Amino acid sequence: EIVLTQSPGTLSLSPGERATLSCRASQSVSSTYLGWYQQKPGQAPRLLIYGASSRATGIPDRFSGSGSGTDFTLTISRLEPEDFAVYYCQHYLNSPRPFGQGTKVEIK
Amino acid sequence: EVQLVESGGGLVQPGGSLRLSCAGSGFTFGTYEMNWVRQAPGKGLEWISYISVSADYIYYADSVRGRFTISRDNAKNSLFLQMNNLRAEDTAVYYCARWIDYWGQGTLVTVSS
Numbered sequence: 001e002i003v004l005t006q007s008p009g010t011l012s013l014s015p016g017e018r019a020t021l022s023c024r025a026s027q028s029v030s031s032t033y034l035g036w037y038q039q040k041p042g043q044a045p046r047l048l049i050y051g052a053s054s055r056a057t058g059i060p061d062r063f064s065g066s067g068s069g070t071d072f073t074l075t076i077s078r079l080e081p082e083d084f085a086v087y088y089c090q091h092y093l094n095s096p097r098p099f100g101q102g103t104k105v106e107i108k
Numbered sequence: 109e110v111q112l113v114e115s116g117g118g119l120v121q122p123g124g125s126l127r128l129s130c131a132g133s134g135f136t137f138g139t140y141e142m143n144w145v146r147q148a149p150g151k152g153l154e155w156i157s158y159i160s161v162s163a164d165y166i167y168y169a170d171s172v173r174g175r176f177t178i179s180r181d182n183a184k185n186s187l188f189l190q191m192n193n194l195r196a197e198d199t200a201v202y203y204c205a206r207w208i209d210y211w212g213q214g215t216l217v218t219v220s221s
Contacts, residue, residue, distance in 0.1 A: 035208050037153075044203055044211040045145075045153060056209060088153050092208050095167030097143070097155040 002026055004089055006100035012108040019076040021103045023089035028069045033093035036065055036074045039102075040085045048087075049074060079105070110134040110210045114202060117215030124194050124219070130187040130204030130212055138182035141207050144189050146200035147214075154200070157189065172198075194219045 003026040013019055023034070031052035037045040047056040049065035052072055062077040076083055084107050089100040116128040130142070144157045157178040158167040166178055177190040187204050194217075201214040 039153075044213055046211070047209045050208060086152075090153075090155070090208070095158065096169050097158060097167075099145075099153040099155060102152045 001096060002029060002091055002098055004091060004098050004100035006087075006089060006103045008103060009101075010104045010106060012106050013079055014108045015079050015081055017079050019074075019079055019083070019105055021074040021076075021087055021105075023067075023072040023074070023100050025070045025072070025091065029091050030093060031068045031072070033091055034065075034067070034072050035090045035092055036063075037088045037090065038083075038085045039088065045088065076105075081107075110206065112204050112206060112210060112212035114204050114212045114215040117202065117217045119218045119220065120194055121221050122195060122219055125190070125192045126194065126217060128189040128191065128202055128204075128215060128217075130189075132185045132187070132206065135206065135210075137185035142178075142180060142187045143205045143208070144178060144187075145203045145205055145211075146198075146217075147203070148197075148200040151200075159187070191217070196220065 005024045007022045034052040036049040038048050039045040048059050048063050053065045064075045066073050086102045086104045088102050111133045113131045120126050142159050145155050156169045156172050159178045175193045179188045196219050199219050201216050203211050203214045205211045
């Protein structure tokens with residue numbers, strides 16, 4: 001069973017800075033089925049990235065995804081005030097379809 | 109506009125049952141895979157069930173297999189989750205999701221005596 005481990009647990013940064021979030025799989029996974037979500041308090045998750053590197057509809061280009069095999073990265077090039085949130089990765093092929101435990105991006 | 113609206117949550121005693129519904133609109137419901145995902149208070153996301161377009165593939169997380177049943181009615185643009193033998197640890201906000209791209213706002217299930 002695939003386990004996704006996200007790091008760091010919390011990232012403290014200032015607006016305008018670059019954020020780099022990691023998602024590591026316990027075994028190699030197809031990048032076609034790796035996604036990233038953003039969740040703000042009291043809201044449903046929002047899809048940011050699918051297929052490891054494709055931006056979902058309406059997602060600004062400051063969000064980018066990369067990686068393959070067991071190591072995947074979500075990068076926010078310049079943090080905007082609305083980007084402070086929790087971010088999750090997910091592998092969505094077959095079963096189970098695990099999420100990582102999340103990375104909180106907070107204002108420093 | 110794609111919309112997903114969950115309903116059916118509430119307070120239930122341990123061992124009880126609930127049936128959640130998810131109404132889809134703004135898209136051709138019968139052409140999309142669907143998922144249920146839950147989030148316990150203050151915790152992360154937990155995928156719990158998947159159903160293919162024609163319901164020929166159905167998957168469950170180990171935590172709910174044998175107690176929960178996912179189903180869909182494409183004619184009524186609806187997704188369901190029948191939850192039986194509920195436990196305190198099933199307390200969570202339950203989200204339905206179209207594939208992975210659109211999510212409802214969730215419905216709260218509280219299991220408590």
